[in-house]
Amino acid sequence: MKKGNTYQYLLAAIGAAIIAILAQVTIPLPLVPITGQTLAIGLIVTILGTRLGTLSVLLYILLGAVGMPVFSGMSGGLGVVVGPTGGYIVGFLPSAIIMGLYMKKFGITIPHAIVANIIGMIVTLALGTAWLKIAADLTWTAAFMGGAAPFIIVGILKAVLAAYLGVVVRRRLETAHLIEVTA
Template sequence: MKKSSTYQYVLAAFGAAIIAVLAQVTIPLPLVPITGQTLAIGLVVTILGAKLGTLSVLLYILLGAVGIPVFTGFVGGLGIIVGLTGGYIVGFLPTAIIMGLYMKKFGLTIPHAIVANVIGMVITLAFGTTWLKIVAELSWNAAFMAGAATFIIPGLLKAALAAWLGVVVRRRLETAHLVEATV
């Protein structure tokens, strides 16, 4: 049964809300904190797929950009996006697109979801590190150490968790006929 456009938009809004809530889970570090945002991005895209997952991420970014306090620390506004951590936020969009396309092409299995989430982690860290280098005027080495190195192990753990939990939740939603079954 094909779900209505309104229903799909509600799912996308729910995905954006999940990202906003998990963004508030933080472990403070000197320049860039470890947050639940990346876990949420992986989880939402794994559950909702390429189209609705990406729409959720776009909605989350737009809500934050216009000043709604959805980013980590209950803040919002363009100042956050152009600040030190803005590259990660901007990187969430290509992360969602590429993750979603990968799972659409290779299937929604836990191993493929893990690969997609790890790819997503690398994309997010690449955007964040590059942005940090430019905005903070750091060397590549300093930007990598502050913007990526610290996050690799936690990122891999979050990628595995998002993949496993995302596939389990997606399958249950399919069984309950709340989302369309994937191929």
């Protein structure tokens, strides 16, 4: 069953809200904290697909950029987006697009969702680390050691969790005719 535009936008808004809620789950580290944001983004894109998942991420970023306290630590504002950790936030958007396109091409199965979520993690870490290097005036080594290395293992774990939960939830929503079934 085809759902109307209002319903689609509502799903995207719910996705943005879920990202904002999970962003508040934070494990503080010296330079960049481990947050639930990347888990939420992988989960939302896996559940909603490329278009609505990306729209959810864009809405989340825009809400934070205009000052809504949706980023980790109940922060928000353009200063956060252009600050040292802003590259991770900005990186969520291409990450969502790439994850969604990968699953659209290869299918929304647990193995493909895991690969897509790991690719998304790499994109987010790469952009975030590059941004951190520039914004904090760090060497590449310092930026990698502070902005990527500590997050690789936990990122893989979050990618696997987001993929598994995302596929399970997506299938249940499809069965309930709340989202469209994928081919």
